Amino acid sequence: MxxxxxxxxxxxxxxxxxxxxxxxxxxxxxxxxxxxxxxxxxxxxxxxxxxxxxxxxxxxxxxxxxxxxxxxxxxxxxxxxxxxxxxxxxxxxxxxxxxxxxxxxxxxxxxxxxxxxxGDTPRLPYDHGLLLKFGEVSRIVRLHEVDRFESVGNHAAVYTPHGKAYILSSLTRIEQRLEPAYFFRANRSVILRLDAVRSIEPDVGTGFIATLVDGSKVEVSRRQAQLLRSRMGCLD
CATH class of the missing domain: 3.40.50.2300 (Response regulator)
Known part of the structure; x- marks a missing residue:
């Protein structure tokens, strides 16, 4: 009950x-x-x-x-x-x-x-809705529509097909609520949705670069890149 x-x-x-x-x-x-x-x-x-x-x-x-x-x-x-x-x-x-x-x-x-x-911090389902504001328009966006979260001070930028919005939350708090099966911490400032990653390529001096389906590129540390490749089935 x-x-x-x-x-x-x-x-x-x-x-x-x-x-x-x-x-x-x-x-x-x-x-x-x-x-x-x-x-x-x-x-x-x-x-x-x-x-x-x-x-x-x-x-x-x-x-x-x-x-x-x-x-x-x-x-x-x-x-x-x-x-x-x-x-x-x-x-x-x-x-x-x-x-x-x-x-x-x-x-x-x-x-x-x-x-x-x-009283605990349960993981959010993949279709959980976020109330986001894009300019003058507010809309509910599901987690499976989010390409990445990026830390911006005490806020986080949320990148979606509808554009970029902001939420008042730390990246650590966001990571605690997301299902690891669907999201991945690429570096200290970015969490990626795994299905949004199109490719992972080595990058001289910075480790690796993940290219997302929208064409944007995100730095991935060497340690995290190996884990990401494994999660995506890109084993050497």
Whole structure:
């Protein structure tokens, strides 16, 4: 049984989500809150396994609430594609639901909820969605669409077929959430998606160069290059 808490300032949105969750016998709604402050109190009283959080709320935002709950519970964000920078890898986000929430997407999100109580850092599924902003357009991009993550200060650049976006997360934190079967740490600053690597060639003085499907090139240390070649079946 998944014990769920709903935090949303819109009464109708809470009612609709509650209605949709009635179709899931393994979900018990243990509380509702109309803002983040109420959500914190309700969380302490009910100790849920999962919290549905509206991103944009008056007062404390849903992101600020999620930050306070970090590592203590799994979270599904509800969003209307607002332009927030989300630490998707640090806030234990299971998924993002775009309002109005539809039954099929809710069901897929619930399938991602780990059966055990949160508190660890589970790996994200290959089709996990990231809420990214490209200029004035926000969209949800799946991990299998990401070519690489690159460290930029306390942010990370995310390279996708839609362009480059930024998330507020360290590369180490990102690596902890990614499945090693699909992603690879090329050097201190870059994580590659294995399926995005087209070729690996020696490069004088720098070790190796990985060429990606979009034509971009990434330096790979000699030690990591041998491991990468092995992972890709390029054994000598």
């Amino acid at each position: 998944i014990r769920a808490l709903i935090v949303d300032d819109e009464r109708m949105a809470r009612a609709e989500l509650r209605r949709l969750l009635q179709a899931h016998a393994d979900v018990e709604i243990v509380g509702e809150a109309a803002n983040a402050e109420e959500g914190l109190k309700c969380f302490a009283q009910t100790e849920p396994d999962l919290v549905f959080i509206d991103i944009q709320m008056p007062g404390m935002s849903g992101l600020a609430l999620a930050a306070q709950l970090e590592g203590r519970v799994q979270i599904i964000f509800c969003t209307a594609y607002d332009s927030y920078a989300i630490d998707a890898f640090g806030l234990n986000a299971v998924d993002y639901l775009v309002k109005p929430v539809v039954a099929e997407r809710l069901a897929r999100s619930l399938e991602r909820v780990a059966p055990k109580r949160a």
